[in-house]
Amino acid sequence: MIRKLNFSAGPAALPEEVLKQAQEEMLDWHGHGLSIMEMSHRSKEYVSVAEQAEQDLRDLMQVPDNYKILFLQGGATSQFSMIPMNLLRDKKTADYINTGVWSKKAIEEASRYCNVNIAATTQHNNFTSAPSQDQLQLNPEAAYVHYTPNETIGGVEFDYIPQTGDVPLVADMSSTILSRPIDVSRFALIYAGAQKNIGPAGLTVVIVREDLLGQTLPGTPTMFDYAVHAAADSMNNTPPTYGWYLAGLIFQWLKRQGGVEGMQAINQRKAEKLYQAIDQSTFYANPVAIANRSWMNVPFTLADAALDKLFIEESEQAGLLNLKGHRSVGGMRASIYNAVPETAVDSLIEFMQHFERKHVENK
């Protein structure tokens, strides 16, 4: 077995030691004679796994006691509806910051439930930056402010947490959660699809301040009511038990890496060396404003787009997988989430420099 280097944007690379542990435990969890996948979610064994995972996430992110952590299904896309359905309460308007593809999807869905005020957009520069605090046109009557701290496709990341006064701040952290410490108390609600930094697809983590729960729009499905899940410790119905278990293994792995503080140092080094390699070359380019370059998703283009196909082919032959950019932006994208080791970034840079030399010499 040769494990290759996986730069997929999601579902994405998982830590090899976590996969090995899951593999070892697959048929017999801790000597109980069955797979964790075969256990009732209400068994004391499974509940202990679920609770430990929640506690570990709470520790890692230093989630305050007045926040619930929910383990849900449906992905960030379900959250796009659940957020207005739960957080509008008696208001009719919400503020959204538009920084790219995922912001736009959130806006489109929210527009079905309320008046969306676009507090800022970077469409004018083709979503290659985040707006600054003083560019935000916030409505003090908004039910909440929604933003996307990291745009997975554009590779644009906020370098600050917006100040929204008393208006609750909501963040789609799907592709940045757990990549570094954040101050959870600055947020009303944080959500993240698991399939980047948390675990496998099919699990969605929501961290929500308790006082915001309990009022939904008429017609909200029971499964879209945060209060129902909070009251049932995310077991109103059968949760995605295996994904939750794997997330727990990853949280324990993160603790062994020094927690989010440890990941911050590694992730910063990974990103800096990759952007440096891009910037030092005239062969590769990244269009994003320096201050807003994502630590997790690094899109880059080749000066000669005719070489794109060859780049993908040769990188795959070199064992570097899933570097093709999203169809909406083209070029390349290296997603370098927590589970992508620094050595994989080193190998990528080495390959990029080798590819460049070959094709510059050939000219």
Place this chain on the structure above:
Amino acid sequence: MIRKLNFSAGPAALPEEVLKQAQEEMLDWHGHGLSIMEMSHRSKEYVSVAEQAEQDLRDLMQVPDNYKILFLQGGATSQFSMIPMNLLRDKKTADYINTGVWSKKAIEEASRYCNVNIAATTQHNNFTSAPSQDQLQLNPEAAYVHYTPNETIGGVEFDYIPQTGDVPLVADMSSTILSRPIDVSRFALIYAGAQKNIGPAGLTVVIVREDLLGQTLPGTPTMFDYAVHAAADSMNNTPPTYGWYLAGLIFQWLKRQGGVEGMQAINQRKAEKLYQAIDQSTFYANPVAIANRSWMNVPFTLADAALDKLFIEESEQAGLLNLKGHRSVGGMRASIYNAVPETAVDSLIEFMQHFERKHVENK
């Protein structure tokens, strides 16, 4: 490693050879150098796995071409809302048959969206039978008729498919799907949480007639619109990729067992010998009408309820897990889904007879 015998109602036993295959492929799927869990759902490798799973399910159940098969999230509980939200269309009323706990949950949620006509209920006999066709008070103006062919908790199974004329028939088959052949063309919509006969929790299969799609109640979340999922081949957003893959392995395993025809023979034998053992004893009892006894979930009580705790303890010591009945009905329950081999039922019967002898002699 000693694998025990698992009679859990769900999440439930999975075929050992499927777990072994998943274990072998965990770190390196078919020599590609990564886990299937780490693959983009849009990669050609993953799409081929997903499509094969769908085709295998279509083959197994002989799903006609004018039906879509959807691989969703959220469990049957989400379906309780999605069904009225998608199938009411211009109507205001739906018929529901009430045969127990799961019927009631479906009714409660549907009542939030429409007038529910209870077409029949067996509450009078504490849900120990299914109503007969001539007991159904069907409303010809209903948008659809909903029923629960197998009640997982009560162990009550319909021995016929209701005739509903032109009114679409909807069935929660969570705990009976794939246990035997059924005529899909008799149904408008079939749904099933995966965690009994299909695979791990966190995946929900919906089989729906295409002409019913495309009209939802105002305010229906995009992720609750069957037409959206149908148009995107269940990849409107990231699906639960690992669960879908495992379901595919199980569908292939089912084919190797002779398909649903093969399972029918095995399941019938398993159920008959267990009910026979119960009926031949005065120590054990099952309250369900003979014609409506479930092949999948076999609840039984001990004549002396004071022995319940000991039965559970000793059965666990004998390697028979999860025989405790649901808290709402007490007693015992053996769920004997497809993945529970006939030898496990033999072992259960042997234990039951041994336990009975010991406690009858002791008197």
